[in-house]
Amino acid sequence: xxxxxxxxxxxxxxxxxxxxxxxxxxxxxxxxxxxxxxxxxxxxxxxxxxxxxxxxxxxxxxxxxxxxxxxxxxxxxxxxxxxxxxxxxxxxxxxxxxxxxxxxxxxxxxxxxxxxxxxxxxxxxxxxxxxxxxxxxxxxxxxxxxxxxxxxxxxxxxxxxxxxxxxxxxxxxxxxxxxxxxxxxxxxxxxxxxxxxxxxxxxxxxxxxxxxxxxxxxxxxxxxxxxxxxxxxxxxxxxxxxxxxxxxxxxxxxxxxxxxxxxxxxxxxxxxxxxxxxxxxxxxxxx
Numbered sequence: 583x584x585x586x587x588x589x590x591x592x593x594x595x596x597x598x599x600x601x602x603x604x605x606x607x608x609x610x611x612x613x614x615x616x617x618x619x620x621x622x623x624x625x626x627x628x629x630x631x632x633x634x635x636x637x638x639x640x641x642x643x644x645x646x647x648x649x650x651x652x653x654x655x656x657x658x659x660x661x662x663x664x665x666x667x668x669x670x671x672x673x674x675x676x677x678x679x680x681x682x683x684x685x686x687x688x689x690x691x692x693x694x695x696x697x698x699x700x701x702x703x704x705x706x707x708x709x710x711x712x713x714x715x716x717x718x719x720x721x722x723x724x725x726x727x728x729x730x731x732x733x734x735x736x737x738x739x740x741x742x743x744x745x746x747x748x749x750x751x752x753x754x755x756x757x758x759x760x761x762x763x764x765x766x767x768x769x770x771x772x773x774x775x776x777x778x779x780x781x782x783x784x785x786x787x788x789x790x791x792x793x794x795x796x797x798x799x800x801x802x803x804x805x806x807x808x809x810x811x812x813x814x815x816x817x818x819x820x821x822x823x824x825x826x827x828x829x830x831x832x833x834x835x836x837x838x839x840x841x842x843x844x845x846x847x848x849x850x851x852x853x854x855x856x857x858x859x860x861x862x863x864x865x866x867x868x869x
Contacts, residue, residue, distance in 0.1 A: 636648040638655060642662060642664045642668060642756070643659065643660055643662045643663065643664065643677075643678075643681075643827060644657060644658060644659055644660060644822075644823065645657075645658045645660060646658075649711070649714070652714065653713065653714055654702065654711055654712065654713060654714055655711075655712055655713075655714040656705065656709055656710070656711060656712070657709065657710050657712050657823075658678070658708055658709045659677075659678040659679070659681045659682040659685070659708050659709075659710075659823070659825075660677075660678045660708070661673045661674050661675055661676065661677045661678045662678075663677060663827075663842070663845055663852070665842065665845055665846040666846070667756065667759050667760070668756065670845075670846070672845070674845075674852055674853055675853070676853055677852070677853060677856060678707075678708045679707040679708050680825075680826075680853070680856040680857060680860055681823060681825040681826070681827055681856070682704065682707065682708050682709065682710060683704075683707075683860055684824070684825045684826065684856070684859060684860050684863065685701075685710070685823045685824055685825050686701065686704045686710060687860075687863050687864070687867065688793070688796075688824045688825075688863070689701035689820075689824070691792070691796060692789060692792060692793075692820065692824075695792050696788075697785065697788065697789055697792070697820060698817065698819040698820065699819055699820040699821070700712040700713040700715055700812060700814065700819055700820065700821040701713075712821070713812075713814050713819065714814075715812025715813055715814045715819060715821050716812055716813045716814075717754070717810060717811075717812045717821060717822075718754075718773065718774060718782075718810070718811050718812060718813065718818070719753065719754045719755075719773050720751050720752065720753060720754060720763065720768055720773050720774060720782075721751065721752045721753075721754050721760065721808050721809070721810055722749065722750075722751060722782055722783070722786045722808070722809045722810070722811065723748075723749070723750040723751070723752060723806065723807070723808050723809075724747060724748070724749055724750075724786050724787070724789070724790045724806060724807055724809070725744060725747065725748040725749075725750070725805075725806040726743070726744060726747055726790070726794065726803075726804060726805060726806060727741060727742065727743050727744060727803065727805045727806065728740060728741065728742040728743075728744060729741070729805050729806060729830055729843075730806065730830065730843075732748070732806070741837070747787060747790060749783050749786055749787065750762060751763045751764070751765065751768055751779075753773075754810070765779055778818070781818055782811055782818065785811070785818065785820070786809055789809065789820070790804070790807075793807070793824070796863075796866060797831060798834070799866050800859075800862035800863060800865070800866050801833065801834045801835065801862060802831045802832065802833060802834055802840065802859070802862065803831070803832045803833075803834050804829065804830075804831065805829075805830035805831065805832055806829070806830050807824065807828055807829035807830070808828045808829070809822070809824075809828075810822035825856075826840060826841040826842055826855065826856050826859055827841075827842050829841055830843060831859055838855075839855065840855040840856075840858055840859050841855065841859075
């Protein structure tokens with residue numbers, strides 16, 4: 583709306599008008615923030631958090647929700663469990679909380695050893711506050727011992743130690759079944775450059791060294807694991823999760839499986855195995 587008044591240069595009214603307008607704008611902004619904060623607290627207390635936060639992504643076992651800024655998000659670990667690219671499904675009570683805690687412990691361990699991750703802090707039993715990243719559309723798989731699809735594909739007995747650590751890539755696509763990719767395919771599709779792949783491999787191998795050492799202290803063998811990376815402020819950082827859902831852990835003494843293979847292979851006591859992994863990690867923290 584155009585102002586119909588004409589002011590002289592020495593007239594104070596325009597300045598008073600601007601001061602009043604700025605004061606009203608600041609007050610409105612403060613009230614809006616306070617109401618938003620109070621509303622969120624009430625929703626969280628009443629279990630209505632998911633209605634307030636916009637769902638950004640819902641995966642097979644995790645959901646990602648928007649935060650109030652462009653730099654963070656909330657990652658929720660659910661009890662949903664799948665195998666065979668979703669062909670086998672179940673809800674396992676308490677699995678989400680266990681994976682959230684295991685991932686939090688491992689992310690903090692990696693951060694302390696120089697690996698940047700998306701982890702900021704744990705919010706409650708199943709949710710963490712994380713840096714909002716642009717996920718790179720390729721998964722990095724690290725293998726120390728033959729197991730799972732590697733054994734089936736190459737006819738190698740499960741449990742055979744590999745002569746060197748294997749690093750594989752797969753396209754992140756549930757619809758296509760996460761097909762394996764070689765480096766030239768990754769670069770040909772423009773998912774990452776060769777230089778970026780070298781960074782991913784180097785970081786993955788460093789993570790492998792750190793985790794293998796930690797789990798050895800816990801009386802476990804790190805058989806293999808899957809990693810996802812994202813871009814944050816121009817940097818590649820570790821994202822997603824590190825848990826029995828995304829790794830294979832075997833008891834060092836007995837060879838007993840302490841990961842999602844217990845669900846895949848109908849071995850039973852999946853939650854008991856996840857609890858045992860967490861118990862050992864907590865004991866290692868106290869050493």
